[in-house]
Amino acid sequence: SGYNVAIVGATGAVGARMIKMVEQTSLPVNSVKLLASSRSAGKQLQFNGQALTVEETVPESFEGIDLSLFSAGGSVSKKFAPEAVKRGAVVVDNTSAFRMDPKIPLVVPEVNPEALKLHHGIVANPNCSTIQMVVALEPVRKAFGLKRVIVSTYQAVGGAGNRALKELHDEAEAYLKGEEMEAHILPVAGDKKHYPIAFNALPQIDVFEEDGYTHEEWKMIHETKKIMCGGDMDSKDIKVTATCVRIPVPVSHSESVYFEVEDPKATVKGIQDALAAAPGVVLQDDPDNQIYPQAHNAEGSKDTFVGRVRPDQETPQAFHMWNVSDNLLKGAAWNSVQIAETMDKMGLLHMQ
Ligand code: A2P
Known part of the structure; x- marks a missing residue:
């Protein structure tokens, strides 16, 4: 058993690193779903030496997903992060969509991991710089x-x-x-x-x-x-x-x-x-x-x-x-996966 993980924006510059970071994570991973726009649907990308087919992001993509990593632009996050949360996933969002929402934690694990306890499904990943x-x-x-x-x-x-x-x-x-x-x-x-x-x-x-x-x-x-x-x-x-x-x-x-x-x-x-x-x-x-x-x-x-x-x-x-x-790593993909690893250690991430 392990987490079912979705990567939204998997074909992008950060998405490619998210795939690598999920390959290297200490989290138990059961499945990985690669999501992007309709433009890349059908494209094949490698995960742990296995070809995975990229799918178009739709609300139903998040059925059964435990952890969703978003890096496909703010408007995609605004539209689909609530859909993922509604279906029981924790979202770690790499865009600026939710960073300044006072109810949403903005986290760098080395600095303020305790803020994760206040999450309601979405955690924001700060700007790279x-x-x-x-x-x-x-x-x-x-x-x-x-x-x-x-x-x-x-x-x-x-x-x-x-x-x-x-x-x-x-x-x-x-x-x-x-x-x-x-x-x-x-x-x-x-x-x-x-x-x-x-x-x-x-x-x-x-x-x-x-x-x-x-x-x-x-x-x-x-x-x-x-x-x-x-x-x-x-x-x-x-x-x-x-x-x-x-x-x-x-x-x-x-x-x-x-x-x-x-x-x-x-x-x-x-x-x-x-x-x-x-x-x-x-x-x-x-x-x-x-x-x-x-x-x-x-x-x-x-x-x-x-x-x-x-x-x-x-x-x-x-x-x-x-x-x-x-x-693209500490500034984006790695910090996002590190947030998920930290949440797992704190008992804040769950398998459905
Ligand atoms: P796609 O390749 O299908 O356009 P980058 O930051 O390197 O420009 O990458 C942006 C990422 O966001 C890509 O994976 C891109 O997918 C994805 N993306 C852009 N628009 C959408 C959308 N409307 N729905 C889902 N993913 C999107």
Whole structure:
């Protein structure tokens, strides 16, 4: 016996990783159902060396499903997550559809697993750039208290999906041949203008809000507060601000994080020790030997790599660090499956 698992968005960039993470999970798995849109119905994908046929997502797809992992866009989650819950499944949703609902837990298992107890069927998986930042900040908060965070991100193209990745490759090829680069998707598929990402850096991820911040920046601010400040997305306990930038890296987000701590006795060594001992974190911090986290090396790993820990030279109790993680794994597929594993251990996941 084991769980009957559905993966919604199985043909996507995150979906492919969800399949891998379910192959590797410590959860007992009885069956796996791969769901996508009607466009991919009939397509075959491998699960544990076995060919599975992708099916169109309809309400009845969730009959008998115990655990459903969603990563097919917010509107698909809004439409089908309640259908899955109605049929007895727990949904771990990787989209932004439910993240800011005060009744729905937003969880990073290393940081706030206890929030899972409050679930009513749906658990939200945070934004990729938020997850790797809070994994690296939580050990600092525990050891020294945390007052303020200023983050600048260097985000991979894979976070925008498979079509955006293809666009990066096509543009790079065109550029190297001396041809015009064509942009149709980035920075945001639905926005008015598109710009090349190859050989470029785009300070726009998601749409602009009225206050001049992008929605990605808004998510990093409010999701961090919801996760680290007991569910309050507007908490004043930790001040957070963000600048989010897309760079032409296929997979793995990097972040430059400035943070101020409460404890005047905090030192670089103390922060490094806290990071080295923290779950999900690998400290790579040896400037003398040019050791620091790199996007290129993080791909395929479930960990968050942290380095370049150093004091601010003018502000007391302030530090900088650099963190890198595979945005499609810890930022999405792995965090979702890790939520399910944590719920199983807490007795919150059931076989029908
Ligand atoms: P499909 O391949 O059938 O379009 P990505 O993030 O890489 O762009 O992937 C998006 C994922 O969401 C794909 O698996 C895609 O399936 C799926 N998807 C898109 N629209 C729907 C829909 N209306 N119903 C179910 N799945 C959808």
